[in-house]
Amino acid sequence: MTTRRAFLGLLGAGAFAPRTWAEARHAYDIAFAPVGDGVWMLEGAAEYFSKENGGAIVNIALLQGETGIILVDTGPSVRYGEAIDLAIRQIDPRGVSAVFNTHYHPDHLFGNQTFASKPIYSLEPTVSIIDRDGDALADNMYRMLGDWMRGTDVVRPNRLVQGGEALIDGRRLSVLELGGHTAADLALVDSTTGTLIAGDIAFLDRAPTTPDADLPRWHAALDTLEGLNASQIIPGHGPLDPSGASIRQTRDYLFWLEDTLRGAVLQGLDIIEAMEISLPPEYAEMDVQPGEFRRSVTHLFPKFEREELPRAN
Amino acid sequence: MLVRSLSVLATLFWAQGAMALEGPQTPLEDPMRSGMWDYLQVELLEDPADIQFDSRIKLSAPVSADDSSSVPLLVDATAIDDVARIIVSADYGPFPQILTYYPEHSEPKIALRFKIDQATAIRASVQTKDGRWHIGSTYVDAAGGGCSVPAQAYADADWEEKLGEIHGKIWAASSRARVVIDHPMDTGLANNIPVFIVQHLDFEDPDGERLARIELHEPVSEDPAFSLYFEDGTMPVSMTVSGRDNNGNTFEGLLSSDTVTH
Numbered sequence: 001m002t003t004r005r006a007f008l009g010l011l012g013a014g015a016f017a018p019r020t021w022a023e024a025r026h027a028y029d030i031a032f033a034p035v036g037d038g039v040w041m042l043e044g045a046a047e048y049f050s051k052e053n054g055g056a057i058v059n060i061a062l063l064q065g066e067t068g069i070i071l072v073d074t075g076p077s078v079r080y081g082e083a084i085d086l087a088i089r090q091i092d093p094r095g096v097s098a099v100f101n102t103h104y105h106p107d108h109l110f111g112n113q114t115f116a117s118k119p120i121y122s123l124e125p126t127v128s129i130i131d132r133d134g135d136a137l138a139d140n141m142y143r144m145l146g147d148w149m150r151g152t153d154v155v156r157p158n159r160l161v162q163g164g165e166a167l168i169d170g171r172r173l174s175v176l177e178l179g180g181h182t183a184a185d186l187a188l189v190d191s192t193t194g195t196l197i198a199g200d201i202a203f204l205d206r207a208p209t210t211p212d213a214d215l216p217r218w219h220a221a222l223d224t225l226e227g228l229n230a231s232q233i234i235p236g237h238g239p240l241d242p243s244g245a246s247i248r249q250t251r252d253y254l255f256w257l258e259d260t261l262r263g264a265v266l267q268g269l270d271i272i273e274a275m276e277i278s279l280p281p282e283y284a285e286m287d288v289q290p291g292e293f294r295r296s297v298t299h300l301f302p303k304f305e306r307e308e309l310p311r312a313n
Numbered sequence: 314m315l316v317r318s319l320s321v322l323a324t325l326f327w328a329q330g331a332m333a334l335e336g337p338q339t340p341l342e343d344p345m346r347s348g349m350w351d352y353l354q355v356e357l358l359e360d361p362a363d364i365q366f367d368s369r370i371k372l373s374a375p376v377s378a379d380d381s382s383s384v385p386l387l388v389d390a391t392a393i394d395d396v397a398r399i400i401v402s403a404d405y406g407p408f409p410q411i412l413t414y415y416p417e418h419s420e421p422k423i424a425l426r427f428k429i430d431q432a433t434a435i436r437a438s439v440q441t442k443d444g445r446w447h448i449g450s451t452y453v454d455a456a457g458g459g460c461s462v463p464a465q466a467y468a469d470a471d472w473e474e475k476l477g478e479i480h481g482k483i484w485a486a487s488s489r490a491r492v493v494i495d496h497p498m499d500t501g502l503a504n505n506i507p508v509f510i511v512q513h514l515d516f517e518d519p520d521g522e523r524l525a526r527i528e529l530h531e532p533v534s535e536d537p538a539f540s541l542y543f544e545d546g547t548m549p550v551s552m553t554v555s556g557r558d559n560n561g562n563t564f565e566g567l568l569s570s571d572t573v574t575h
Contacts (some may be wrong), residue, residue: 140456153414211379268484268491270424270540271371271385295379302383302426304494305538309480312554312566 026148028056028080030087036193038064039170040091041234042084046206046287047074049107054148055141056080058107061197061234062088063190065169068097072188072197074111076141078152081114082182097169101157102199102236103182105209106137112155121168122157123177124186130156161186176225177305180218181208181236187225194231201225204238204246207292208253210299215258222251238287253283257293261300265308271301339364345434345450349404357402357409358438363445369393370437370449378455382430382465383534388414388437389422390449391542395442396421405433407460407502408531415526418547419516421527424540427532428500429455464497464506464535472497479566483552490516490542492554493536500531511537511564514556518549 016139020260032040040062045053055076063070073079075081089095101109109130112120130137134154142149163177172191179185182201188197194195200209225233226247241247264274275294283289336351337360343350344366351455354360377385390396399421401411411427421439437449483491494511501508508531516525525541553568558564 028324091344136456141454179325247411268482268487268489268540270387270491271426272424275375275385294375298375300381302493302536302538305491306480307537309482309491309493312481312568313477313478 004076008150014173026054028083028196030083030089032062032091033230035234035240036190039193040193041240042087043209043239044107044237046238048288048291049141049144051144051146051148054062054080055107055110055145057237059234059236059238061085061195063171063173064092064093065171067169068092070098070100070169070171071096071115073102073108073199074099074115076107076110076145077149078111078113079126079148079150079292081111083110085114086253100161100188101126101156102184102186102197103184104133104137105182106141106201108199109157110138110141110149110152111156112157113153116155116158118159119159120155121159121161123162123184123186124160124274125179126182126186127156127160130154131182156236178221178224179251180214180216180221182212183214185221187221189228189230193236196225196230196233198225198235198246200236201250202233202235202241202246203250203253204235205249206238206240206273206287207289207296208250210257210296213254213296213299215254215300218254219251222247233281251299253286256283257296257300258304262304262308265301265305271297274301321518336527337364338362341366341448343434343450345452345556346402347404347434350434350436353404354437357400358446361444361446365447366441367393367447370438370439372435372449372451374435374451374453376452376454378429381429381455383426384453384455385424385426386435387422387424387540389420389447390437390439390447391420393421393439393441393447397440397442399423400436400438400440401425401427402436402438403427403429403433403532404436406430406529406532408496408500410530411532412530413528415528416541417523417525418518418543419525420542420544422542423527426534426538426539428460428498428534429453430460430534431455432512460500460502460532463504464499467497477486477562478562479554479564481554481566481568483548483568483570485548485570486552488545488548490541490543490552491539492541492566492568493538493568494554494556494564495536496558498533498535498537504567509558509560511556511558514539514554516541517553517555519551519553524549524552 032042035041042060045057049055061072068086099115099120104126166173174189176187235246274297337354371389373387400416402409414423432454439447475495478495483490498513499506499509514527555565
């Protein structure tokens, strides 16, 4: 039952509601779950960038180091970086000791600003792409996310890393130098727990994204990851994978996508017509479908078309 | 006297200018409410008297352009009879006109890809043979910059060897033709690279009769790609596509079906 006083209170709150509502709207909901000995995971929303989710669509992994927390990927904005920094200090009051960026996509890297004074590791091409395209990527993020992005500057990784064994803040890691989702995709295996942090080479129950895809290279990367027989996989997007399903699902989807689009070219379809192709149930039920499929059509169709259509002169 | 005449002249010019600002002779209620339509109705379509928005003209494009240098668009005006030409345009951007399509013996329907510079209304202005205009619209959101980035071709050292390569085919069963022409389609706005675009493409049947013509402008995407559609039973067994760019390069290709039926 609503008392008169409570009702007036609600009315009074109404005057401030737009502001408090806006602030609430622009607060990221950060929750790290322990998934192993000194390993935590934050599962991002299985969605596309929106003003509702603030771009918090990516998985973040944490590893316990000797002097603090090793952070893998930093999220879409400085506001997000600050939010995970706070949450990380609940786990280890010393905060972040080192950072990895798995690849250059903004949802994985635009939280770097908060950790700019720490070593931020990435593969070399990630840095050169950020130097070339960082501002354009930031413009697009501001367009899609609006006020969530306020104050966000592009901060490039400040340490280059190569494939091989590495000791980062006392934690033994295997660094894998891969590609195919983008020009350079880094994955990590934590030697202590056997956990594979796959970046966006592996997706689970969320449709893979293909704006920079090199499909043969991506498949080779998936084969490499499968050969590791990791104890568990933290995919770039989607839930923790204890069984390797993320690798199989990503591989199957990418093969289906390529077969379907090459077939559409050979049937004489245009991009817009190919976007209307209905998905088999196992891919239709992935998160962000059919939107992600349609984006993939625009990414991949022109190349397949040039390869499949016969020369006419 | 001279001074007075000059001032009368000046007044006349001013009045004409003011009239132009007052808008088109046939004001329309723009379903996209874009703010630029009145201007384009006058400048691009030369202020026709008989003009209307027409929901029978369907434009299909992604709601949001993922790649601003290549936005797919399908224009379908098959619900309109006796179409003479279709002008495809963007309200906002450095070049409003994308292309003009003359479906002489083809259906008034065309698929294309174009560069987009910002979020904008996209129009298909369809003129019938009696001179009337029917306008279809859609809206595409975009990150922008599509007209001012260099063509991706220049990332490859051998782009000049591929210039003018044509890929394509016709499909008799579905009465359509598709063609892709390798060309950078430079708008002149990127990195001091001068304008370098294919200006027109003609499609002819084996007897040399023209079936359709496309006039291209700067916003057509790099490596222009088009689908043309025909009425059932009107597809020739093959067709030639020929074109020319503004540097005088000419291209010609033969589109045929790979299934031989006798």
